Amino acid sequence: MKKFTAILISTFFLASTAMAAPKKGVSVSVELSPAGSFEITGKVKGSVKKTGAGYEAKKLSxxxxxxxxxMDLRDKHTKEKLEYKKHSDVVVTDAKGSGGKGSAMISVRGxxxxxxxxxKxxxxxxxxxxxLNLKDFGFxxxxxMGVGVKDSVEVSAVVPVK
Structure with missing residues (x-):
């Protein structure tokens, strides 16, 4: 009986952890060639507003x-490639969506x-x-050291609704 109770409690804990709210921020999955990958993460400034059947955001950054x-060295190289001293933010403007699909303008490196x-x-x-196709932004x-970044990255952003 004790073993069953422990399993039940463990299952409940894991299930409640899996249902936790998503973490606000942005995650960019970068594939490498010939093999490997890494993830770029950061915080998003701004929020999404509910508008009837849809959503909109004037500006997210x-x-x-x-x-x-x-990895510190990769952080440094990534920031340099993004020209952070000249272009401090990646900016998304005029985001609008409904029914699970949307569009926006994104500005990367100007x-x-x-x-x-x-x-969703x-x-x-x-x-x-x-x-995002990196070539579209001049990359x-x-x-x-012989390991390259593939031309396409996958972006996931979790933004609060206000």
Whole structure:
């Protein structure tokens, strides 16, 4: 009976942890060539507003100098490639969506481009996902010691709804 109770409590704890609210912020999945990957993470400034059947955000931003990759040297190289001294933020403007699909303008290194994204509601948050082609923003030949970054990255952003 004690073993059953311990298993039941453990199962409840794991289930409640899995259902916790998503963590606000941005995560960029970067694939490497010939193999490997890493993740860029950071905080998002701004929020999404509910508008009838949809959502909108006038401006969301991500401070480049505060990004983290899990490795100090890679942080430094990533910030330099993003030209953080000249372009301190990645900025998303005019984001609008309904029915799980949306569009916005994104500015990276001073280059603006319209993007499409998918999203879902998760409690008091919107979780948006989209891909970016790095060449669209003037990136090319990103490599270090024979390991290069692939041309496409996958972005996931968790933004609060206000």
């Amino acid at each position: 991500f401070a480049v100098k505060k990004l983290k990759t899990g 280059v603006s481009k319209k993007i499409s994204f998918n999203f 509601e998760s409690g008091k948050y919107i979780v948006a996902k989209f891909k 090319s030949g990103i490599n270090y």
